[in-house]
Amino acid sequence: MSGLRLYIRSMILQVRSSQQYRFNYFLTIFTVVFHYAVQLFAIWLTLSHYDNIRGWNIYEISFIYMFFVLSYGIMITFFAGFRDFSVFVRNGDFDILLVRPHSTLFQVLCGRLELTSIAQIASGIVLFVWCNYHLHIEWSLKNIFLLIQGIVGASIIQASLLLFWSSLSFWIVDTSALVRFGWTLNSNYLTYPIEVFNKTAKWIFTVFPIAFISYYPANAILNKDENGFGFIGQFTILPSILFFALVFLFWLYSIRHYNSTGN
Amino acid sequence: MDIIQVENVSKSYLRKDQREGTLGGLKDLFKPVWVQKDAVKNINFSIKLGDSVGYIGSNGSGKSTTIKMLTGILTPTEGRVLVNGLEPYKDRMKNAKNIGVVFGQRTQLWWDLAIRESFELFKHIYRVPDNVFKLNKEKMIELLRLDEFYSTPVRQLSLGQRMRAEVAAAFLHSPSIVFLDEPTIGLDVVAKEQIRKFLREINKEHKTTIILTTHDMDDIEQVCERLLLINSGELIYDGFVRGFMDDFGNERVITVHFEEPIQNIYTPFGTVHSQAGNIVKIIFEKSAVSAPKILQDLSARYPVIDFQLEEPKIEHLVRQVYEIRS
Amino acid sequence: MREISKSVKSNLIIARQTFLNSMVFRTNYIIDIVVDLIFVLLSIMLWTTIFKDNPSQNITSLATLITYVGLTKIVAQIDMKFVWDIQSRILSGEIAIELVRPIKLRTYLFAQELGRYFNNLLIKTIPLYVLIYFLFGIDLPKSFSAVLLFILSIFLSYILLFNLNYITALAAFWITKLFSLSVFKDQTIRLLSGAIVPLWFFPDWLFSITKYLPFAGIVFLPLNIYLGKVSTTETIEAFMLQIIWILITTFIGSMMWKKIVSNLAINGG
Numbered sequence: 001m002s003g004l005r006l007y008i009r010s011m012i013l014q015v016r017s018s019q020q021y022r023f024n025y026f027l028t029i030f031t032v033v034f035h036y037a038v039q040l041f042a043i044w045l046t047l048s049h050y051d052n053i054r055g056w057n058i059y060e061i062s063f064i065y066m067f068f069v070l071s072y073g074i075m076i077t078f079f080a081g082f083r084d085f086s087v088f089v090r091n092g093d094f095d096i097l098l099v100r101p102h103s104t105l106f107q108v109l110c111g112r113l114e115l116t117s118i119a120q121i122a123s124g125i126v127l128f129v130w131c132n133y134h135l136h137i138e139w140s141l142k143n144i145f146l147l148i149q150g151i152v153g154a155s156i157i158q159a160s161l162l163l164f165w166s167s168l169s170f171w172i173v174d175t176s177a178l179v180r181f182g183w184t185l186n187s188n189y190l191t192y193p194i195e196v197f198n199k200t201a202k203w204i205f206t207v208f209p210i211a212f213i214s215y216y217p218a219n220a221i222l223n224k225d226e227n228g229f230g231f232i233g234q235f236t237i238l239p240s241i242l243f244f245a246l247v248f249l250f251w252l253y254s255i256r257h258y259n260s261t262g263n
Numbered sequence: 264m265d266i267i268q269v270e271n272v273s274k275s276y277l278r279k280d281q282r283e284g285t286l287g288g289l290k291d292l293f294k295p296v297w298v299q300k301d302a303v304k305n306i307n308f309s310i311k312l313g314d315s316v317g318y319i320g321s322n323g324s325g326k327s328t329t330i331k332m333l334t335g336i337l338t339p340t341e342g343r344v345l346v347n348g349l350e351p352y353k354d355r356m357k358n359a360k361n362i363g364v365v366f367g368q369r370t371q372l373w374w375d376l377a378i379r380e381s382f383e384l385f386k387h388i389y390r391v392p393d394n395v396f397k398l399n400k401e402k403m404i405e406l407l408r409l410d411e412f413y414s415t416p417v418r419q420l421s422l423g424q425r426m427r428a429e430v431a432a433a434f435l436h437s438p439s440i441v442f443l444d445e446p447t448i449g450l451d452v453v454a455k456e457q458i459r460k461f462l463r464e465i466n467k468e469h470k471t472t473i474i475l476t477t478h479d480m481d482d483i484e485q486v487c488e489r490l491l492l493i494n495s496g497e498l499i500y501d502g503f504v505r506g507f508m509d510d511f512g513n514e515r516v517i518t519v520h521f522e523e524p525i526q527n528i529y530t531p532f533g534t535v536h537s538q539a540g541n542i543v544k545i546i547f548e549k550s551a552v553s554a555p556k557i558l559q560d561l562s563a564r565y566p567v568i569d570f571q572l573e574e575p576k577i578e579h580l581v582r583q584v585y586e587i588r589s
Numbered sequence: 590m591r592e593i594s595k596s597v598k599s600n601l602i603i604a605r606q607t608f609l610n611s612m613v614f615r616t617n618y619i620i621d622i623v624v625d626l627i628f629v630l631l632s633i634m635l636w637t638t639i640f641k642d643n644p645s646q647n648i649t650s651l652a653t654l655i656t657y658v659g660l661t662k663i664v665a666q667i668d669m670k671f672v673w674d675i676q677s678r679i680l681s682g683e684i685a686i687e688l689v690r691p692i693k694l695r696t697y698l699f700a701q702e703l704g705r706y707f708n709n710l711l712i713k714t715i716p717l718y719v720l721i722y723f724l725f726g727i728d729l730p731k732s733f734s735a736v737l738l739f740i741l742s743i744f745l746s747y748i749l750l751f752n753l754n755y756i757t758a759l760a761a762f763w764i765t766k767l768f769s770l771s772v773f774k775d776q777t778i779r780l781l782s783g784a785i786v787p788l789w790f791f792p793d794w795l796f797s798i799t800k801y802l803p804f805a806g807i808v809f810l811p812l813n814i815y816l817g818k819v820s821t822t823e824t825i826e827a828f829m830l831q832i833i834w835i836l837i838t839t840f841i842g843s844m845m846w847k848k849i850v851s852n853l854a855i856n857g858g
Contacts, residue, residue, distance in 0.1 A: 005387065006387045006388060009384065009387055010384070013373065013376060013380060013384065024766055027769045030769065031768065031769040031772045034772070034773060034776065035772055035776055038776040038777070038780050038785075039785075041780065042780060042785040042786045045786045045790055045791060045792070045795075046639070046786050048790075048792055049646060049789075049792075050639055050642075050643045050646050050790075051643065051646070052642075052643075053638075053639055053642070054638065054642060092368070092369055093369060095331070095336050095366075095369075096366065096369060096371055098334070098335060098336045098355060098359075099334050099335065099362070100359050100388055101356045101360040101388070102356065102359075102388065103356070172616055173613045174613060174616070177617060177620050177624065178620065181624045184628070185627075189628075189632075189635070192635060196634060196635045196638040196639070197631065197634045197638075198634060201631070201634065256338075259336070259337055259338045259352055260337075260338055260340075261276055261277075262328070262331065262336075262337055
């Protein structure tokens with residue numbers, strides 16, 4: 001419980017110190033929203049020429065996109081400390097964590113609260129409302145459950161991915177390119193129905209469960225799936241927890257490796 | 264009672280060797296060659312509760328590697344380290360409760376916050392009881408004169424002020440051992456004095472064990488009773504500062520600038536080490552004669568313009584220890 | 590002119606040495622190449638699927654579309670490193686040194702960046718092109734004149750991109766943190782240059798606007814020249830337009846620079 005108190009204290013201090021950078025804060029929010037708007041506009045352009053992509057229309061694809069944006073916003077609020085982790089290790093700041101009486105993962109989480117995530121979260125909600133209005137989704141108990149499970153599972157997978165890249169920082173020096181790669185992959189490619197890719201790619205994105213961030217949860221609710229494989233979207237939480245567990249073990253293993261080889 | 268025991272400890276790394284040229288670069292990519300680097304070779308020492316120990320060595324000597332093993336950051340390749348009865352790399356969090364660390368080059372304070380708030384956070388990180396924290400905090404503020412800038416954000420502090428706060432922070436949770444890694448680097452003389460005085464007092468009053476790594480021999484002289492000297496991974500001296508200074512730390516070098524080159528320059532108080540134009544380096548023994556005395560003698564007979572007093576360099580002392588041992 | 594070529598050469602040498610002697614650099618290099626190839630592969634998959642699903646709505650042939658998508662990444666190198674160098678130098682105050690040089694800042698930056706560009710061309714762009722050709726079977730340019738015009742188009746678009754980046758970098762004198770402006774610039778250029786979606790698919794109203802903006806010349810124009818889809822008249826017209834935009838952006842850049850210098854003289858930085 002004292003861990004929780006420590007965490008909350010850290011968060012309060014973060015909020016207080018960030019108030020000094022107010023202008024930048026709002027500018028960043030605007031930038032994030034602009035970025036997503038351009039992305040969606042591009043999809044809209046494609047779909048204004050071609051009617052649909054694999055039978056998915058603009059609202060359905062935006063619905064996939066919504067899962068990515070919302071889960072990223074939720075995740076990055078708490079996991080922002082892992083975004084620039086390889087720089088953190090390279091500077092020697094990680095060593096300081098090893099000298100304190102708390103788990104390193106916990107300390108990294110305490111270290112940073114990302115308040116600009118309101119941009120992603122608000123964008124996600126707006127997208128949700130917009131899509132829902134055009135798609136007339138029936139919000140049965142099952143669909144509500146799938147929505148919540150989808151968002152929670154997606155957030156867990158996004159966090160695990162970031163933790164994975166951070167663990168790699170103990171093996172290779174600069175993982176910031178990989179962090180960008182993961183984000184671009186999820187944002188620009190996996191927000192399309194995975195049927196656009198070939199079988200091998202589909203398998204890779206399912207087993208390395210990044211397709212469970214956006215596509216599978218969306219598909220589970222919209223039931224767009226013809227080949228019957230999409231039913232696994234109804235169990236998003238399982239691969240997400242399994243993925244997190246595996247990545248966490250890798251994280252611990254990587255720290256042990258760091259203890260042997262140093263900086 | 265031994266609070267730290269280092270038993271037959273060695274630390275080796277495997278590093279990739281970098282070959283030259285385009286072809287070498289390609290070879291590195293596909294068939295890398297691993298080279299073993301021995302950072303620490305079979306060192307042994309022990310430290311008692313309340314000791315103040317200086318740990319010196321040149322860059323690449325294995326000094327930081329040893330400290331990292333003592334603080335639980337690195338695991339020894341061979342041998343065992345015991346701190347407060349625990350192996351720090353095995354019981355990391357448990358050991359961390361009882362130690363404090365000051366990194367000279369990196370800050371542990373929160374950049375945008377006032378010292379007051381950083382200290383509060385430390386209280387929660389180490390779960391210090393309220394009354395103990397209040398006592399320690401006030402003692403730190405008093406001894407290191409932190410009240411002048413206690414409410415200023417860390418980023419607005421000078422290096423000297425910041426280091427005083429950093430050092431204070433390490434003691435807030437009443438650790439039994441505090442490791443300080445180059446705490447006086449880049450500081451002016453006044454700030455150095457404050458920190459040295461503080462460390463002396465804390466060590467004397469609270470019996471906090473102090474392990475200090477530094478490149479500044481004056482730090483050692485003023486703070487530490489014991490001295491460990493490491494070079495190329497080997498411990499080449501384990502003894503007392505008093506004795507060491509008497510044996511090895513006695514030499515000083517004074518560089519004197521004259522108006523013009525002097526032929527056959529001579530002083531009874533020291534030996535001429537080198538001469539380049541009108542700049543002369545003279546070695547003398549600190550215990551036998553003071554710098555002002557030499558200058559007095561020289562300026563009586565030659566036209567002196569300026570002078571510089573050099574502190575003994577670690578490399579110089581290390582070389583001396585080596586020479587004696589072989 | 591001699592200053593520029595000397596600077597370009599020295600930067601080229603520095604870049605080459607870094608590449609050969611830095612393992613970190615080399616690891617990043619491999620990651621970059623692999624990542625680029627993965628994205629090209631996925632893009633081609635995506636557009637091929639869209640193409641095959643909607644036979645009636647296709648404007649070009651599949652081969653043309655694949656070639657376009659395959660080459661976009663290579664051609665659309667929008668962000669330039671010097672922008673971030675300038676930002677950090679302004680924050681640290683080191684910019685003062687740059688301002689005291691006998692060579693104009695703009696010329697100096699241009700030479701530096703050109704050196705990087707050529708180095709990048711040699712070690713990344715050209716190998717990437719070869720790999721993409723063999724892995725994805727893109728078309729080769731239709732004719733020799735197409736190759737020459739393509740190179741000329743890339744050259745013009747490079748100057749234009751440099752100008753746009755230069756304006757962004759100068760903005761750091763006012764707004765210090767360039768992240769937002771940079772994202773805004775990059776995304777706008779990527780969208781309107783045809784890097785995200787080929788301009789063929791733009792609705793008429795948008796295309797007629799985009800045609801006159803400077804961005805189409807950065808990706809859409811060179812790729813169309815490569816694909817042989819632009820007539821000679823159209824090419825000349827497009828080049829004229831680009832040159833006009835280059836002049837405009839050069840003018841804006843030098844106006845900003847004059848303002849900065851006069852501000853510094855008054856306030857002392």
